Amino acid sequence: MKEEARVQYLFLDMNSYFASVEQQENPSLLGRPVAVVPILTEKTCAIAASYEAKAFGIKTGTMIYEAKKLCPDLIIVPARHDVYVEYHHAIMEELERHLPIETIHSVDEAVCRLIGDECRPERAIRLAQEIKAGISRNIGPAIKCSIGLSVNTYLAKLATELEKPDGLLVLHLNQLPERILHMRLSALPWIGRRIERRLQATGVRDVATLWSLSPGRLRRIWGSVMGQRFWYMLHGIQVPPIETKKHMVGHSHVLAPPLRLPERAHLVARRLITKAASRMRRMGYWSTETGVSVRFVGGNRWRKYAPTQSTQDSFTLLRALDRMWKEMQIIYGPQYIKQVSIVLSRLSNQPDLCPDLFSRLPTTEDRAHSRRISLSRALDGLNRRYGRDTVTFGIQPPVKANYIGAKIAFTRIPEREEFRE
Template identity: 50%
Template sequence: MRTSDDPDLLRWLFLDLNSYFASVEQQLDPSLRGRPIAVAPVMSDSTCAIAASYEAKAFGIKTGTPIWEAKEKCPDLIVVPARHDIYVRFHHRIVAAVKGVIGVTRVESVDEMGCLLPESKRTRAAALDLGRQVKRAILEAVGPCLRCSVGLAPNRFLAKVATELEKPDGLVAVGLGELPGPLLKLKLRDLPGIGANMERRLLRAGVGDMQSLWNLAPRAARRNWGGVTGDGFWYMLHGFDLPAKETQRRTIGHSRVLEPDLRLADKARLVARRLATKAAARLRRLDYVAGHLAVSARSESGQRYFGDFRLGATQDSAAILEALDSLWARHVTAWSPRRLKKVSVVLHDLTPLVDTTLDLFAVRRDPAPAPLGKVVQLVAAPRLGDTRRTLLSAKLDALNKRYGRDTVGFGVLSDKPGGGRELEYLGAKVAFTRIPDLAEFVE
């Protein structure tokens, strides 16, 4: 691993909406603006706040504060019943506003997302400017109550941590050259991946604050975390972004010369989908995201068809298959080829995902070590948008690994054991339309 020599090289922008549910309520009802409000799952004093406005936070009310206690702390508190469907709708509007400025690499939750910065925007000035643009876009397109904290850093972990440094309405860049300076004022529990259990474990090892966490050697970090997760955590904390493997791997691709019975364009498309699904599974296994998908086909008469699709950094099978279908329609079907002899599918512009909390802490990556408190939360919590689909893709990988190839899939061509191939849609077993609706989200 290596880091860049440029102390200002910022690769990630992370965005965290401030007091999200409460802000949405204040956006929708102007009479709530500037006032202490708490959002509660049910209208009962025995329940806990699931969000508090900044005005309520000033009274010491936060997520998890029992409503009876919140009312004691602030007699003027307004309690509002939660409306998750509306928060999800606002979520989509916010993601759309951000996408108008910069590609969203991964949606982390209903109020958090991470964006890999384009190479031209990685200096401090350019990154801060993008951060301001993103904030403005949300305020203008969604509403003036929707403030957010934006963090910029060499990796996504630190960018997320940087959003903790200034709230509300923060915009903080943490360059490699400044580390660990700005982090030292945080508590261990402020770091993603350090929950109550992990904190206790660290305390037992004599690590009680950020400075001593920073001073740990990678090997000691590994010991404390009980596995390779500690290594990953150490590297993320210290601002490393690229594993050595990135320089080695730039593409993942598959191609196939078609058997005569698969040469009609429609059947060839199913083969291409099968190849794309394989490539996507490989991408996830290697922990990369792909920026582009290229598809090429050659007809029996030697005619070539080629198309390239900008994916915007994904490892999600469904997104890749959608891209494939649109390329296929535009670059192959549109030319009405008679019979195709060969198809190829290549994922390129690959970026490793080591610098993501999801990958480090999700069970998929690292089933052996004892789970961290945070892990269970991350895995158990329903996820949204791209992230949820990626988790579904990962789940399919796990099922196929356990029960054999093509146990489940996205409506692709299956390779029958014994060599004979049959066209068959397997998608009905796990259909996208059957993913629980976003409104089922609970914080």
């Protein structure tokens, strides 16, 4: 068999993922235009749209008041990230029944590497059909996916973009660039708005021109080695991913209107930091820096980082947060707050003690600190066993916010445990 006919990677991309999960969970939504939103207000945007809603021009990022103008019958559903994570695990288990997973790219994307006989397109297509049938049978018929097959992960992903929804496509190297000439630059994976603007500024407005550029030219346009990597991936050469090491734990929350009063936002920030601390303890990390950032309703932002002693202790972290919060209130006064984010950074996998701590006897404060760490761990155990918020640190935000904290980002899928922290 000729080398260029072989495929090496299978890319699975779920279609309108959050919206199809909602349709699968609630049959009355089947066949209807659905938009999933982070909070129930007109001033938010869709984070997912069903294919029926997409037919009206609604997509991820469309503002809800605009979406309702496009489609007055649009059904708005608040996001349930815990449900999407459960489905994610079930889908990955189904995929694993057919092929070993090489990488999980996001909550709705995964890659499998093909070997031996699986690289024959006919065999790979059959595998893809079995995966689709398995997802439909075992996860639910409303859960649709596009599967792309190609010589590297990039082109396999690109193949999923070419046929949606419910696509199955082999993209061969010798079909390029013809097969993708019709695509807008921003429709290509890795080309975000910023890179698209840079490309346009240098006169690159279509895929044909992009295709003709050299790796060095793309590196200069990107302003980093990513441009060069992009060239190789687009031209069918697999470039190994850059290893990223975990160096922070954080949570962010967009506040529903009743939580925007500064004192309530403060309670949310405290809730977020105890969640992050609990997650950090579960992962076995210690932090020496705490950061908080706030976006006000008017658009102003405030951010501050403060060093702490090397700790896993929720009480120490809460104190650091409260100190920074007080500073913020002195500067900004009582303004409504739209979003709070907290981050625990400079993580290490053991307590990072100052050298002189080794040479001196533990003080009363050291002993109190280690007792608070044990207490924090004991509280984690209770919450894990009896459900989140069985035991909490102080007052909780007055409005029940189900999806506070654990949320699905494009690059990070919460673990199941996070929904109990």
